[in-house]
Amino acid sequence: MSGAAEIKTRINSISETKKVTDAMYMISSVKMRKARREIEKTTPFFVAVREEIGELLHYMPENTDRYFKNQDPEGIVGRALLLITSDKGLSGSYNHVAIKKAEEQLNAHEDMILFNVGEYGWNYFLNKKYRVAQDFRYSASFPTIWKAKQITNELLRYYDNDIVDEIDIIYTHYMAGKPEECKNRCLLPLDKSEFYDSNEFELPFGKEYYPSPEKVLDGIVPSLITGFIYSALVDSYCSEQDARMSAMKTAGDNAEDILKSLKIEYNGIRQAAITREMTELASGGKALRKKKM
Numbered sequence: 001m002s003g004a005a006e007i008k009t010r011i012n013s014i015s016e017t018k019k020v021t022d023a024m025y026m027i028s029s030v031k032m033r034k035a036r037r038e039i040e041k042t043t044p045f046f047v048a049v050r051e052e053i054g055e056l057l058h059y060m061p062e063n064t065d066r067y068f069k070n071q072d073p074e075g076i077v078g079r080a081l082l083l084i085t086s087d088k089g090l091s092g093s094y095n096h097v098a099i100k101k102a103e104e105q106l107n108a109h110e111d112m113i114l115f116n117v118g119e120y121g122w123n124y125f126l127n128k129k130y131r132v133a134q135d136f137r138y139s140a141s142f143p144t145i146w147k148a149k150q151i152t153n154e155l156l157r158y159y160d161n162d163i164v165d166e167i168d169i170i171y172t173h174y175m176a177g178k179p180e181e182c183k184n185r186c187l188l189p190l191d192k193s194e195f196y197d198s199n200e201f202e203l204p205f206g207k208e209y210y211p212s213p214e215k216v217l218d219g220i221v222p223s224l225i226t227g228f229i230y231s232a233l234v235d236s237y238c239s240e241q242d243a244r245m246s247a248m249k250t251a252g253d254n255a256e257d258i259l260k261s262l263k264i265e266y267n268g269i270r271q272a273a274i275t276r277e278m279t280e281l282a283s284g285g286k287a288l289r290k291k292k293m
Contacts, residue, residue, distance in 0.1 A: 003269055004266055004269040004270060004273070007262055007265055007266045007269065008266060010262060011259060011262050011263065011266065014255050014258055014259055014262070015255075015259065017251075017255060018251075018252055018255040018256070018259070021248040021251045021252045021255065022248070022252055024090070024244065024248045025244075025245050025248040025249060025252065028241040028242075028244045028245045028248070029241070029245060031237075031241050032237075032238045032241035032242060032245075035143065035234050035237050035238050035241075036234070036238060038144075038234065039230070039231060039234040042145060042227070042230065043231075045227070046223075046224065046227030046228075046230075046231070049220060049223050049224050049227060050195065050224060052220060053195050053217065053220060053221070053224060054195035056213050056216060056217050056220070057192060057195055057217075065214065065217055065218065065221075066160075066189075067188060067189055067190055067217075067218070067221045068189050068190050068191070068192050069189045069190070069191055069192070077111070077165055078111055078113070078158075078162075078163055078164035078165050078166075079109050079111055079112040079113070079164055079165070079166045079167075079168065080112065080113045080114075080115060080155065080158055080159075080164040080166070080167045080168070081102060081105055081106065081112050081113070081114050081115065081167075081168050081169070081170065082115045082117065082151070082155065082167065082168070082169040082170070082187065082229070083098060083099075083102045083114060083115065083116055083117065083118075083121050083169075083170050084098065084117045084118060084121075084140060084169070084170065084171040084172070084232060084233060084236040085098050085099065085116070085117070085118035085119075085120040085121035085124075085140060085236075086118050086119075086120050086140050086236075086240045087118055087119040087120060087139055087140050087141055088119065088120065089120065090244055090247055090248075091240050091243040091244040091247060092243045092244075092246060092247045093243070094172060094180070094239060094240055094243035094244075095118075095120045095121070095124075097172070097182045098121070098170055098171070098172060098182050099120075099121060099124055099125075101170050101182055101184055102114070102121070102125075102170050105168065105170070105184065106130045111131075112130075112131065113131045113132070113133055113158070113163075113164065114130055114131060114132045114133065115133045115136045115151075115154070115155065116132065116133075116136065116137065116138075117138045117139075117140050117151065117233070118138075118139070118140035119139070119140075120140075122137060136154055138150070138151060140233070140236065140237060140240070141237070142237075143230065143233035143234050143237050144230075145226070145230055147230075147233070148226050148227075148229040148230035148233060149226050151229055152222055152225045152226045152229055153222075155167055155187070155188075155225075156222060156225070159188055165189075166186065166188065166189065167186075167187040167188040168184060168185065168186055168187060169184070169185050169186075169187045169228075169229070169232055170182065170183070170184050171183060171185075171232035171233075171235055171236045172235060172236045172239035172240070173235050173239070174234075174235045174236075174238040174239040174242065180239040180242065180243065187225060187228065187229075188225065190221070190224075
């Protein structure tokens with residue numbers, strides 16, 4: 001029965017592991033729903049900010065604001081990349097896809113500075129040849145507006161001091177019921193055409209900006225960047241949880257298949273042992289009867 005004992009031990013071990021994967025699946029599900037509820041509360045504000053910027057730009061037909069594209073792309077002398085990964089693994093290919101896309105960008109631009117959000121990406125690029133902002137280290141867990149604002153302030157410090165002329169962001173876009181998509185977007189400078197169409201807009205009568213549209217625009221753009229980064233953090237966080245749910249479900253399904261095979265093998269061994277014992281009992285009884293005769 002040593003084989004049966006070993007199989008029984010393995011069945012118990014896999015059953016305990018399956019309990020862990022099922023619990024992780026449920027935890028990720030709760031975290032994802034909570035994050036989606038939080039971003040739904042803030043979305044209307046940032047939609048209004050985007051609309052207000054579009055309206056502001058109509059008062060500035062010759063816009064030369066530093067936050068908008070005014071230069072030849074060939075003249076860019078410094079670049080920054082904000083990469084969002086998770087703090088840990090067990091999430092399928094979620095981190096690997098984002099890191100691969102980041103490496104493509106870093107290899108294409110030697111002057112690019114990497115800003116990591118998430119311990120997984122930080123540890124991966126820690127001893128690589130790329131330029132990594134060592135004083136920039138943020139967790140990817142539980143994204144908040146406050147965290148997005150801090151990240152925005154750090155990036156704008158590089159941008160406003162002319163250390164970089166362009167800031168890109170790599171994050172994983174979450175779409176419920178659909179495969180996640182790793183996106184690479186230009187965070188700064190902004191493209192004026194994304195905010196309004198000059199042929200389909202009428203200036204509101206009597207509206208004024210104090211002290212000037214330019215000053216108001218400089219004050220409102222950081223809020224827009226904060227909103228986009230917050231959205232990217234939540235999208236990536238939800239994608240991470242969804243990927244972890246898929247990984248845990250796959251692990252649970254595999255455990256079920258293994259348990260099914262082990263139980264069939266265990267029952268076969270037990271049945272063979274019982275049959276052998278019955279045969280031995282029958283043989284012993286027959287031998288006793290012969291002895292009496």
